[in-house]
Amino acid sequence: MAASGQVSGLRAALRGLTTRGRSFLAAGLTAAVCAFVFGQGALLQVGALLAALPLAAAGLLVRTRYRVASGRRLSPHRATAGQEARVHLRLDNVSRVPTGLLLLEDKVPYVLGPRPRFVLDRVEPRGFREVSYRVRSDLRGRYPLGPLQLRLSDPFGMCELTRAFSAADVLTVVPQVQDLPAVRLPGESAGQGDSNSHTLALAGDDDVIPREYRHGDDLRRVHWKSTARYGELMVRREEQPLRARATVLLDTRESAHRGSGPASSFEWAVSAAASIGVDLVQRGYRTRLLTDTGHAVPGQGAQGSTAAESVGALLDALAVVEHSDRGTLARAEEVLRLDGEGLLVAVVGTLDEDQADRLARLRRRTGGAVVLLLDTGTWSGLRHVLPDTPDEQAAARAARLRESGWTVLPVRAGDSLPALWRSADRTLNSLPYRDEVGA
CATH class of the missing domain: 3.40.50 (Rossmann fold)
Structure with missing residues (x-):
C-alpha cells in the first residue's frame, strides 16, 4: 500500500511539472538521444543532468510532508450590496520543518472579483502568515468563499503540487438599507x-396566570397551587410590556x-x-x-x-x-x-x-x-x-x-x-x- 501510494504521488508530481520543468525534461531527453546518435558521451552527461533536475524536484515534493492549517475570517459576515468586505486568511505551519515556496489561491465567485493569489516565501516551524483581500458585489445573495487551495513549489520552479482545504465560508450580501426619518405611523x-402600557400578572392566588418553569426563573415566583394542580413546576408571569x-x-x-x-x-x-x-x-x-x-x-x-x-x-x-x-x-x-x-x-x-x-x-x-x-x-x-x-x-x-x-x-x-x-x-x-x- 505504501509503495502504491508513493507511485501515485510520483505520478501526480510528474503531472504537476511546470513549463520550465517540462522544458528541462524535454531538453534532457533530446540531449540523450543526440548523444547516442553522434556518440558524444559529454552530451549524454548534460542530458542526464537536465532530465534529472525536474525529476528530482518532483521526488522532493512527493517526500515533503508539510503540516499546515488554515483559517478564514470575514469582516463583515453580512455586507451591503455595493459595499466592500475584507477576507482575512491565516496559514499556520504546525510541523517542525520550515515550508518552501507556497502559493495560496482562494476560490471566489466571479461576481465578487478575480481569484486572489498570494505567494509565501517561507514559513518557519510553528509560525504563521496572514494575508487579506477585498470582495465586492452589487448583487445581493449568498456567495461561497473557498476552499483555500495551496500550491507547493520547489525552489527552482520545476514542479507544483496543489492541495485543497475542506473548510469554506459564506458571505451574505444584503440589500441596501436606508435610514428613514422618524414619522408617526398609523395605529x-x-x-x-411604541406603547408604555403593560400587561400585569394578576396578584390574586385564584386569578394568577402561571406558565411552565424555565431554567433561570426566580424560585420566589413559583406558584405552588398551580404546581400541585398541573404536576409540574409553575411560575407566575412577570409584568410584560405590550x-x-x-x-x-x-x-x-x-x-x-x-x-x-x-x-x-x-x-x-x-x-x-x-x-x-x-x-x-x-x-x-x-x-x-x-x-x-x-x-x-x-x-x-x-x-x-x-x-x-x-x-x-x-x-x-x-x-x-x-x-x-x-x-x-x-x-x-x-x-x-x-x-x-x-x-x-x-x-x-x-x-x-x-x-x-x-x-x-x-x-x-x-x-x-x-x-x-x-x-x-x-x-x-x-x-x-x-x-x-x-x-x-x-x-x-x-x-x-x-x-x-x-x-x-x-x-x-x-x-x-x-x-x-x-x-x-x-x-x-x-x-x-x-x-x-x-x-
Whole structure:
C-alpha cells in the first residue's frame, strides 16, 4: 500500500511539472538521444543532468510532508450590496520543518472579483502568515468563499503540487438599507405603536396566570397551587410590556415588476422592504416579513430573539429572495386573514383591478396600513419621454385603496424612500382620527 501510494504521488508530481520543468525534461531527453546518435558521451552527461533536475524536484515534493492549517475570517459576515468586505486568511505551519515556496489561491465567485493569489516565501516551524483581500458585489445573495487551495513549489520552479482545504465560508450580501426619518405611523395612537402600557400578572392566588418553569426563573415566583394542580413546576408571569406588531408585505411576482438588474423595480422594492423592516424593528415593533408566496420570516418577539437577531433574519431572507411565478397575492392574503393584526406596510408592483380590491379589503384587519405602490412603467422606460404622464389605471387603483383606509405612497423610478416615508407622516396628519385608527 505504501509503495502504491508513493507511485501515485510520483505520478501526480510528474503531472504537476511546470513549463520550465517540462522544458528541462524535454531538453534532457533530446540531449540523450543526440548523444547516442553522434556518440558524444559529454552530451549524454548534460542530458542526464537536465532530465534529472525536474525529476528530482518532483521526488522532493512527493517526500515533503508539510503540516499546515488554515483559517478564514470575514469582516463583515453580512455586507451591503455595493459595499466592500475584507477576507482575512491565516496559514499556520504546525510541523517542525520550515515550508518552501507556497502559493495560496482562494476560490471566489466571479461576481465578487478575480481569484486572489498570494505567494509565501517561507514559513518557519510553528509560525504563521496572514494575508487579506477585498470582495465586492452589487448583487445581493449568498456567495461561497473557498476552499483555500495551496500550491507547493520547489525552489527552482520545476514542479507544483496543489492541495485543497475542506473548510469554506459564506458571505451574505444584503440589500441596501436606508435610514428613514422618524414619522408617526398609523395605529400608534390606538395603542399599536411604541406603547408604555403593560400587561400585569394578576396578584390574586385564584386569578394568577402561571406558565411552565424555565431554567433561570426566580424560585420566589413559583406558584405552588398551580404546581400541585398541573404536576409540574409553575411560575407566575412577570409584568410584560405590550409590543406592537407589524408586517412588511413584499410583492415578488415577476409579472408585477419591470426592469432588470440592480436598477429594476424589484430590487427597489427589496431595498425598501429591508429599510422599512429594519426601521420598525428598531422602533420596537414585533416585525415579520411576508411575501406573496405566503412565506413569512418571524421578527422580534420570537422566543429568545433580540432586535439584532431579528434584523439579521430579515436581511438574510431578503438577500436571497427571488421572483415568484405567482399571479396574485392570494397566499399572502390567507396569512393576513388568519393573523393580520397590527401595522401593515405593503410594497407592491403592478396591480390589476381585482388585486387592488382584495388588497383594499385587507385594511379592515389591520391597525394601520401603508402601501408603496410602484409605477413599474417608469422602470421599464415606457414613460421616460413624458415622465409626468399619469397612469389613469394606477391612479384609479390608488384611489380605491385610499377609500378603504390605506395610506398610499405612489413610487416612480428615482424616488427617494426617505422622502416618501416623510410624506407618509404628512398624509397621516391630514387624515381624520377615525381614518387613522380604522374606525
